[in-house]
Amino acid sequence: MAKAVKIVLAGEGGQGVQSVAEIIAEAANEEGREALYIPNFGVEQRGGVSVAYLQIGDQAIGSPKFLTADIIIALSDRAVHRTRKYVGPDTVFVYDSGIEGVEDAIPTNAKKVLAIPALQVANEELNPRVFNIIIMGAVVKATAVVSEDRAKDAIEKKLGYKFEKNPKLRELNFKAIDRGAELVAGLL
């Protein structure tokens, strides 16, 4: 039985990890795949780190909870600390290279640790608003849970009404997916 891909996305409130997880989950569902998404366990969201737990596979998903993730994306120093417990020998641990002071917290037992300059790319090349979309591009590329085209369709579905008014936004978001994918493509 092919196992579902287990993804943990964590960040500060406002970084948009939940919407990324939701868009990916819905995109996978649209493709007819099985997806299971839990937005935070309990009251974590109250002043804590926002964590999204996502599993995508081709068969019914087992337990909603998991002990080790296949991929973790941590977008803040607190998120790095919060998510390191989900690391195992097969885990790819991704964090933003702009996070400072977490050197000692970066897990050493992961299969691979990737530092990606997503925040920098958002601020300098694109727009801070599409930071989470860059992350989404990176997740999609790294896990292949959905195709990049499907990811773009899902964004179109979610934000199409905004794109109608401002087509440049569409271009910006799609570019963010591509750039996010590029950030991890060279590292995997």
Place this chain on the structure above:
Amino acid sequence: MSVQLAMPKSWRVDTKPHKFCPGCGHGLVLKALGEAIDELGIQDKAVYGCDIGCSLLSWDFFNIDAIQTHHGRTTPVITGIKRANPEVIGIAYMGDGGGYAIGSQHLVNAAARNEKITLILVNNTQYGMTGGQMAPTTMPGQKTETSPYGRDPEKTGYPTQGPEMVAAITQEGAYVARGTVANPKQMKGFIKKALENQINGRGFSFVEILSTCPTNWRTNAEDTWKFLEKDMTKYFKVGEIKVPESRHEEGK
């Protein structure tokens, strides 16, 4: 030749004589309620709920659909029925313990929500069914099984002023009164107005009735009536406390 007192048409004859103690006021309240139901012609629409306490003895008292509920929970049961079927006339019948102690949150919130139901609460200043313990309505100095030296307001507070509280928290449209079994005609009038208030869809209606419990008061007939008419009324003022202002809609 014995004289048979006229029973209200809505009473269930086969469950009489009723089970209340000699001298108990419940029979008088239920007679007034039965007459009010007869006069308003709502025997087919009324749904009667009774609490636990002596009021539970009335579960098969009327030829009316009826439910005997839990202690303090008659208000939400009747609320649930009325919300689910607004065609019925919901009557919740309870004692002072059920209404003012264990069920007080239901009384307060049903009143605040202006539920279109009628509550009739019999105040006999103690818990009758369980053997005469102190109630929220026990008078200062009154001896009960759990205040054997007399109720000390310093330690256990003063009697609950139920209708006054309900009047304070209800919206315009509510009807609130306090009657007494010592004045059956007035009592029936209050109950009838309360039911009319519900029939007309105005809002919450609440009538407290001052009543007697010679069994637990351990009083003879004379002292029973003295306690009801002299002592209780010093604290519990009889009369209408809140009446909907505009009644002109009735004429339309």
Place this chain on the structure above:
Amino acid sequence: MPEKPIKGDKRYFMTGNEVVAYAAVMANADIMYGYPITPQNEIMHYWTRMAPKYGKEFLQTEDELSAGFTTVGGVLAGRKAFTATAGPGNTLMQEPISMAEAMRLPIVVAVQQRGGPSTATVIYSQQEVTLTTFGGNGEGFRIVYSTATHQELYDYTIKAFNTAWKYRFPTFILGDGYQAKMRESLTMYDPESRGIELVSPEAYVGMPGTPGIDRPPGQYRNTYNVEEELYEVLQQYQKEYDAIAPEVAEFESLGAEDSDLVVVSHGVVSRAAKEAVMELREAGVKVGYFRPITLRPMPEKQLREVANKAKTLLIAESAIGQLARLVKDSIYGCGAGIIPLFKPGAGITAEEISAKIKSVLG
């Protein structure tokens, strides 16, 4: 008649609480009474959004006592009434539920279990099994469906209303915080399009005609004067409950007939158990899986068959033995021994169950 929100089969991706609300609408529920408590709140949220569109009612009460007793009132009025709760709310609701039990009132309650005892966590547990099956000062005359997936939340919520009104026992959908909050796919459908006939409710009070003239009054009590009177009523209830139990009881089983070790679990933990058992069986390990879907009544006959063949039952649950007690009660006298995997208030993964199986098998 207002239109229904679901026409024809369609795949959806949503939270479990949303599923319950949709299922209640599709089961022709008329009115919900409720009081806020996490993690069931969104059942009320979605219900209140749909209610006016489909001619439904809602009342937010002052507490769970009132939510339960108003639900009792709704049923007495002849409406399909339900409520939802969790944790400390479930504790309070045992009082109205016991009245429903005593008077055979078909209330439907969705329970989304959270951590206990006390306020504990709003997250998840399987610690409301004892309370939901046997709570109150009574004998557990209830029917409890423990769901594992969103599909089941939909199927069994619809079924719960039918079961309740058919047999007149309070009926529960026992979910949990994970199921409440997570999103996964399911297929929603119009039950009638699948040949599922929705049982019609009947009024206990407020029927047409004048009581005592056109018909006898509908009068109901839960108090009895003498012990013999109560004894007789309960004997009758027990007889009726025993009679329907075999047709109400449901279970799921996989390789339980040929395995020395069978994992017994319920609800969301059974997803992990099934995953672990399937993986091990693919790897050639003879291990079985048994899951009661109804926790009350338990699928006793089937469970006893398993416990007479298997040497060991590994009972996995997110509580300290609440399922285990129901299992032990059912299999008394059978040969199988019991090994626990109890994680009170915490989720259990397939990996943990797998590791436990391996350690038991050596």
